Amino acid sequence: MNIGEWIRCAPVEWLDAEAIAAHSLGVTRSQVLAHPEWDAPELALEMLLQKRLTGMPLAYVTGRKEFYGRDFVVNPSVLIPRPETEVLVEAVLPLLAPGMLCVDIGTGSGVIAITLALESPETCWIATDVSGAALRIAAQNAHALASPIKFIRADRLEALAARSVDLIVSNPPYVTPGDVRLQAEVERFEPHIALFAKNGTSFIRELVHDARRVLRPHGIVAFEFGAGQSGEVREILCDLHHKVVPDLAGVDRVAIARL
Ligand SMILES: C[S@@+](CC[C@H](N)C(=O)[O-])C[C@H]1O[C@@H](n2cnc3c(N)ncnc32)[C@H](O)[C@@H]1O
Numbered sequence: 116m117n118i119g120e121w122i123r124c125a126p127v128e129w130l131d132a133e134a135i136a137a138h139s140l141g142v143t144r145s146q147v148l149a150h151p152e153w154d155a156p157e158l159a160l161e162m163l164l165q166k167r168l169t170g171m172p173l174a175y176v177t178g179r180k181e182f183y184g185r186d187f188v189v190n191p192s193v194l195i196p197r198p199e200t201e202v203l204v205e206a207v208l209p210l211l212a213p214g215m216l217c218v219d220i221g222t223g224s225g226v227i228a229i230t231l232a233l234e235s236p237e238t239c240w241i242a243t244d245v246s247g248a249a250l251r252i253a254a255q256n257a258h259a260l261a262s263p264i265k266f267i268r269a270d271r272l273e274a275l276a277a278r279s280v281d282l283i284v285s286n287p288p289y290v291t292p293g294d295v296r297l298q299a300e301v302e303r304f305e306p307h308i309a310l311f312a313k314n315g316t317s318f319i320r321e322l323v324h325d326a327r328r329v330l331r332p333h334g335i336v337a338f339e340f341g342a343g344q345s346g347e348v349r350e351i352l353c354d355l356h357h358k359v360v361p362d363l364a365g366v367d368r369v370a371i372a373r374l
Contacts, residue, residue, distance in 0.1 A: 119151025125164060131173050135163045138177040170300050182226040185233075187256050192248035193224040194309040199362050200286050203339045203369045204230050206360045207284055210335055210371070213237035218329075220271060220285040220322060221245075223309060225253030227284055229262040243269045246308060271318075272325040280329050285322055286339040291315035296342075316340065316347045323351050323372070330374050337371045 118136050125132035137144045139159040147153075166176045174180040174195045180187050182196040183204055189195055204227060211217070211231065215238045219228035222242035232240045242264050244250050250266050257264045267274045272283070290297055290310045301310070312318040319340055326336040340348050345359055345367035357372035 116155045116157065117151060118147055118153045118155045121155040121157070121160060122147070122151075125160075127164065127167050131167060134173055134177055135160060135167065138179070139163060171304055172300060175304060180224075183230045183234075185230065185260060187224050187226055187229075188252060188259070189224050190252060191304060192246060192306060193252050194286075194305055196224060196226040199368050200227065200339060202360060202362045203227065203284065203286060203337065204234075206369050206371055207231060207282070207337050208234055210282065210337070211235040211238050215239070215281040216241070216279065217282040217284065218243065218272075218275060218280050220283060221287050221309070222253050222266070223249050223286075225256045225262075225264065225266075227286060228264050229253075229257050229260055231284070232262045232264055233260060240264045241267060241275075243267045243272075243274060245270050246306070249306075249309075271321060272329050275329045277328050278331050281331055281334050283322070283326050283330065283334070283336045284338065285336075287318040287322055288312045289315055289319060289339070289341040289344065316344055316351065319344075319348065320351055323355075327374065332374060334374050335371065336374075337369065339369055340367075342366050342368070 122132045122136050133144050133147055137147045139156050163176050172195055174189050175191050178188060180189050180196050183201050217238050217240050219242040222228050222244050225242060228240045228242040247268055250268055254266050288310055289312050291314060292311050348370050352372045355372040357370060359367045360369040362368040
């Protein structure tokens, strides 16, 4: 069978079939589309297809996800990077200046720290996570993308000295356990430590509390939060200069506060 026929017959969405075909051949999607006559590596395709048919997200099946125009390695020990997080990156970029010491808390696959470090090369970056498995993926991505980041395994901001940091950025766990809006595929396959916080905003509350200790005067804390959490977030930040930024759908998703 050739790859074009395989894509047409695969019992998954067309785009998923194309991505699986491209991954199994080690080429891009457009190369697959340009060469439907290529032989289909049927055994490799079947293994990937079976994984997708269990409901496993495509990014875990192919082991890759694009973020801010770059290709990142992912596996089930890290959250799959989301487009909302690109809004956080866009909001933080104009705040960066040469020489700033910046920290990404809960770095997962490393997308935030790596992207910001590459986009603003004169800033210095530390990235932390409690998950050793996540940090291994983040380090692999940093190496592949030539982004010099110092990775530390630590709980929240515990590894950081008082008044030592200029900017803290985080996409923290913010889903309330039992939230019915969470897709079944997400709950089943993505790491629960990356998703859930006791009452949704509990991690954010602790992050902002700890940021007051760790940030230098006029330091900045920026983070993503869940749809519907804007009111609580504004209350957490009420004594700081802050602003809230909407995502592309117009839903408040990112907060930036300055000490
Ligand atoms: C929502 S994910 C974000 C991952 C990545 N930054 C991104 O935006 O795709 C949250 C991350 O926080 C980490 N995490 C959870 N609890 C933590 C804690 N107490 N201290 C540090 N990191 C934590 C998880 O392991 C996970 O990688």
